[in-house]
Amino acid sequence: MAKLAHPREMKRILLPMLALAAGLLSTSCGGHVPAALPKAEAASCRAGGGYESRAAFGYPICQHDYADAGKVCSGKSDCQGGCLFDSVQGPATPVGTAVIGHCQPTAYYPGCYARVEGGKTSGPEICFD
Template identity: 45%
Template sequence: MESSAQAARREARAGIDEHACRAKGGHVGSIGMFGSPACVRPLPDGGKVCTDKTDCEGRCLNARSLLPPGTAVNGTCQREEPLDGCWQEVDGGRAMQGWCAD
């Protein structure tokens, strides 16, 4: 018998156009703690130093250990999308509240 997690992964995989994903430079991979299939796409400015989300195609992220919100910090542009796990955005050169998502 198929578990609900297996059924959800199968359904998510069926909704991915692998050809379109590859055309965008991505690959089908597993993300999150449940290994959900997704089109994982590198972002062109990933790894670039940033101080705000306007500096990046994705998010500007604190690449260090979690900092207290409001701490002055430079970040790096998100390397790939979708973003999962835990992260802390940088906005206006300051660390924001940390987040975790799956």
């Protein structure tokens, strides 16, 4: 009998596929996704150290990478962005559990994770797209 994937792993696999499918449906049903950021916004983005990327459903965004991406952290004050615990690392983690966080790599960072403060999960797992 085949072994089923852990529900959190299934979520990690299915979320991007669902976002892609929704994006394709919205564009095929008359929805319009801009091809790029407006010129002034793109110039401002580059001037601020960012670069044009794509968010959920293919929308153009100004993305910023963080220099401390992946660094071990115990709270937001340790990171340029947030201190996150990727709950796919194991079973669901109750709020207040001691964990090892890692600094998020980019300003727009889709996925499922819990925020970390004081070396503990500060809230439930949240999924962003």
